[in-house]
Each structure stands twice: as C-alpha cells, then as structure tokens.
Amino acid sequence: xxxxxxxxxxxxxxxxxxxxxxxxxxxxxxxxxxxxxxxxxxxxxxxxxxxxxxxxxxxxxxxxxxxxxxxxxxxxxxxxxxxxxxxxxxxxxxxxxxxxxxxxxxxxxxxxxxxxxxxxxxxxxxxxxxxxxxxxxxxxxxxxxxxxxxxxxxxxxxxxxxxxxxxx
Amino acid sequence: xxxxxxxxxxxxxxxxxxxxxxxxxxxxxxxxxxxxxxxxxxxxxxxxxxxxxxxxxxxxxxxxxxxxxxxxxxxxxxxxxxxxxxxxxxxxxxxxxxxxxxxxxxxxxxxxxxx
Numbered sequence: 001x002x003x004x005x006x007x008x009x010x011x012x013x014x015x016x017x018x019x020x021x022x023x024x025x026x027x028x029x030x031x032x033x034x035x036x037x038x039x040x041x042x043x044x045x046x047x048x049x050x051x052x053x054x055x056x057x058x059x060x061x062x063x064x065x066x067x068x069x070x071x072x073x074x075x076x077x078x079x080x081x082x083x084x085x086x087x088x089x090x091x092x093x094x095x096x097x098x099x100x101x102x103x104x105x106x107x108x109x110x111x112x113x114x115x116x117x118x119x120x121x122x123x124x125x126x127x128x129x130x131x132x133x134x135x136x137x138x139x140x141x142x143x144x145x146x147x148x149x150x151x152x153x154x155x156x157x158x159x160x161x162x163x164x165x166x167x168x
Numbered sequence: 169x170x171x172x173x174x175x176x177x178x179x180x181x182x183x184x185x186x187x188x189x190x191x192x193x194x195x196x197x198x199x200x201x202x203x204x205x206x207x208x209x210x211x212x213x214x215x216x217x218x219x220x221x222x223x224x225x226x227x228x229x230x231x232x233x234x235x236x237x238x239x240x241x242x243x244x245x246x247x248x249x250x251x252x253x254x255x256x257x258x259x260x261x262x263x264x265x266x267x268x269x270x271x272x273x274x275x276x277x278x279x280x281x282x283x
Contacts, residue, residue, distance in 0.1 A: 057281070079273075088270055100281065
C-alpha cells in the first residue's frame with residue numbers, strides 16, 4: 001500500500017537530510033524528484049557526493065528555466081517554467097508516473113518554496129490533490145517542509161492528511 | 169405580439185447565458201491556477217449584461233440614458249467582449265501548448281531514466 005510522508009527538515013542541515021532521505025528511498029524504488037528551490041545541476045552534484053545513483057532518478061526542475069540556467073546535458077530532467085504553474089507540475093508528475101514502470105516514489109522539494117510562489121490556499125489544494133492522486137495511483141509520496149513553517153495552517157493541514165510525519 | 173416575443177427571447181437568452189457563465193466558472197474552479205479562463209467567463213458575463221440592458225431598454229426602464237446605453241451596446245460592449253475572448257483564449261492556447269510539450273518531454277525523460 002502506498003504511503004504519504006511529510007518530512008519536516010531543519011534548514012540548518014537541509015541538504016544532508018535531503019540526501020539521506022533520497023538515499024534511503026532510492027533503495028525502495030524509482031524516484032521522481034521535484035525540485036523547486038535548487039538547480040538540478042547543483043542537486044545532482046550534491047547527490048553524487050553522497051553516493052546516490054542519480055541516473056536512476058527522474059528530476060522535475062521548476063527553477064532552472066526561471067533563472068535561465070538549463071543544462072541540456074542532463075537527460076533525466078524535465079525542466080518546467082516555474083513553481084507558479086502548479087497545473088504543469090501536476091501534469092508532469094502524472095505523465096512521469098504513467099511512463100515509468102515498477103514501484104515509484106514521488107518527492108516534492110519543497111512545500112515551503114511552493115508557498116513563496118503561490119498563496120496558502122492554492123498550495124494547500126494542490127498538496128491535497130497530489131496526496132490523494134498518489135494514493136489512488138499507489139505511489140509513495142514524500143513532501144519536504146522546513147521546520148520554521150511548522151506553525152503555518154497549511155503544514156498543519158498536510159500533517160493531518162499524511163500517513164506519517166518525520167522530523168530531521 | 170411581436171414585442172412579447174422579443175422580450176421572451178431576450179429573457180431566454182439571459183437565462184441561457186447565465187447558465188453558460190455558471191458552467192464556465194465551474195470549469196475555472198477545476199483549475200484555479202489558470203486565470204485566462206476567468207477572462208473568458210468575464211466575456212460571457214458581459215454578454216449576459218448586454219442582453220439584460222437591452223431588456224431594460226425594451227421595457228423603457230432606463231429613461232433618458234437609454235440612448236447612451238444603446239450606443240455603448242453598439243460600440244463598446246462588443247469590443248470589450250471580443251478583447252476578453254481574444255485575451256482569454258490566447259492564454260488558454262498557450263497553456264494547452266505548454267501542456268502538450270510537457271507530455272511529450274515527460275515521455276522522453278522517462279525513457280532516459282529507464283535505460
């Protein structure tokens with residue numbers, strides 16, 4: 001059965017925590033990683049340093065196009081216009097899930113960044129839609145959120161719809 | 169008799185248009201992120217308003233300003249409606265193009281990962 005997990009991460013050790021989660025999850029299945037706050041190029045570099053097999057991860061990058069730094073050599077990445085277009089992100093996730101076989105894990109990095117680009121209600125509706133969609137598709141779903149955002153209404157809402165909440 | 173038929177047709181038109189506005193708004197609610205559809209809804213609302221004004225003119229509710237309203241109805245309203253449709257549908261077209269590109273790219277990227 002699929003599981004949705006909210007990972008509350010301390011901003012001080014963000015990359016270490018993210019790498020650790022991705023490393024563990026990559027053993028369980030195929031990862032679809034949505035990055036909204038770090039360029040995929042930097043993320044891949046960091047993951048490689050943490051000895052994570054990055055060519056088996058499908059990245060969806062919502063930031064590189066916005067800052068004009070697309071690396072055409074990264075073949076396993078789908079570049080989207082921005083973190084504002086939640087419809088595009090949703091569509092990209094759905095299509096990637098459809099085209100990949102075996103057990104899949106979708107990682108959304110992060111709810112805190114989506115909240116910078118979109119208002120709280122829209123982000124809440126989108127997260128709720130994704131959680132339910134992943135459940136329906138039987139895909140594990142991991143959402144990252146910063147510890148400093150714990151008091152926000154939306155995080156409390158996501159806590160209530162997630163199967164598991166972990167703090168780092 | 170002809171007048172009654174005219175008024176009835178205008179009322180039916182307003183009711184149908186209000187229904188269209190309602191459905192257009194519910195479509196927008198499925199995808200609130202895309203504001204362009206709201207402009208199309210606005211154009212439909214303007215069409216309903218236009219019919220409502222012509223009904224008021226027909227009943228003589230507007231008195232002296234009916235001439236001004238008719239002038240607006242002839243020139244400004246159709247232009248506003250056309251601009252709203254143009255803007256909204258252009259935005260929707262761009263969105264649909266983006267979506268089809270995403271679908272295609274997602275397929276390609278998935279193949280790269282499978283290798």
